[in-house]
Amino acid sequence: MAAIADDTGLFVDALGGAPGVRSSRYAGPGCTYADNVQKLLSALSSVSAETRRARFRSLVVLACPDGSRRTFEGVLEGSIAEEPRGTGGFGYDPVFVLPDGSTLAELPLGEKNRVSHRGAAFSAFAEWVAARGERGICPCGPGVRY
Numbered sequence: 243m244a245a246i247a248d249d250t251g252l253f254v255d256a257l258g259g260a261p262g263v264r265s266s267r268y269a270g271p272g273c274t275y276a277d278n279v280q281k282l283l284s285a286l287s288s289v290s291a292e293t294r295r296a297r298f299r300s301l302v303v304l305a306c307p308d309g310s311r312r313t314f315e316g317v318l319e320g321s322i323a324e325e326p327r328g329t330g331g332f333g334y335d336p337v338f339v340l341p342d343g344s345t346l347a348e349l350p351l352g353e354k355n356r357v358s359h360r361g362a363a364f365s366a367f368a369e370w371v372a373a374r375g376e377r378g379i380c381p382c383g384p385g386v387r388y
Contacts, residue, residue: 246302248360248364257285279334300317300360301315
């Protein structure tokens with residue numbers, strides 16, 4: 243049986259790419275979104291606004307029974323705010339600043355979904371699946387369908 247998985251990380255240049263793949267547990271085991279945001283802001287407290295470049299990077303992976311894998315990526319470029327803004331979203335959304343100056347937490351849900359890194363990765367996957375048609379989604383043959 244084929245399997246699909248996804249994961250997302252927040253990569254901050256001034257922190258050497260941290261929190262990266264450990265974004266959801268950046269502040270330690272059992273931490274909350276607020277704990278993670280606070281640790282991030284503390285780590286960047288001496289970093290100027292101009293050098294807080296960051297990106298969300300999402301990967302969607304299709305693993306097939308024959309061991310082959312296919313990866314799809316979505317990236318959202320931005321920076322980290324000096325303090326949280328907005329009430330929408332979750333996780334790092336209140337401190338992730340888009341090029342237009344708004345945070346993800348300030349966007350209406352539809353707009354956030356339109357620019358989403360995860361949405362971009364799943365859209366790439368969906369386009370690839372649609373292009374496969376009757377061939378199925380795994381190289382091992384048409385028996386594995388979507």
